[in-house]
Amino acid sequence: MNGRKQANIRRIVTQSYISVQLMKEVGLNMQSDRYYLELAFEEAEKASCEGSIPIGAVLVAPNGDVISRGRNQVFTAWDPTCHAEIDAIRGAGKLLFQPEYKNKCTLYSTVEPCPMCTGALILADINRAVWALSDNYLGALRIAKEGNHFRHKYDKINITVQPYVDLAEKSESLHKEFDTKRGVTYAVSNVSIDKSFN
Numbered sequence: 001m002n003g004r005k006q007a008n009i010r011r012i013v014t015q016s017y018i019s020v021q022l023m024k025e026v027g028l029n030m031q032s033d034r035y036y037l038e039l040a041f042e043e044a045e046k047a048s049c050e051g052s053i054p055i056g057a058v059l060v061a062p063n064g065d066v067i068s069r070g071r072n073q074v075f076t077a078w079d080p081t082c083h084a085e086i087d088a089i090r091g092a093g094k095l096l097f098q099p100e101y102k103n104k105c106t107l108y109s110t111v112e113p114c115p116m117c118t119g120a121l122i123l124a125d126i127n128r129a130v131w132a133l134s135d136n137y138l139g140a141l142r143i144a145k146e147g148n149h150f151r152h153k154y155d156k157i158n159i160t161v162q163p164y165v166d167l168a169e170k171s172e173s174l175h176k177e178f179d180t181k182r183g184v185t186y187a188v189s190n191v192s193i194d195k196s197f198n
């Protein structure tokens, strides 16, 4: 492997902003939903190590670039609004206002977005959401899309729900472990994971 290629791989590993162009240069393929969900899990694991709820999110541009990453910091920042999706949206800054990103980005999360984050998706003009694990405890996006409130707005968001069984189970175990440590019995999900899917 030549020096430039090694340097590029190092950049990919160390930087939070991952360029798909850079990945192509080192021979990596254009990434799938699974790839981005796995990046979201890296953030969920960071949140868990820090002592907050193990949820992570990444925001991806239409060309496949990761434009921001976010993680839950509710119990580290003591801020009930600091959810992973909000953190990722804030991290994207002015990019989301630009025509090449507006209504064209995808948000990946380890768990279905809650009511607050579902609203933030609308306000941020994000038109696709993918999550590893559905959540009947606080998840809201499926319900919002089914109801009439802001129907025309929610209809703009395409959703991909629990596309990988193993990632759904991984997200569920992160939460069970976290809840056990806290001595609570919230089930993050209560949604059956369809093992026949995929």
Ligand SMILES: [Zn+2]
Residues within 6 Å of the ligand: 083, 084, 085, 113, 114, 115, 116, 117, 118
């Ligand atoms: Zn949320």
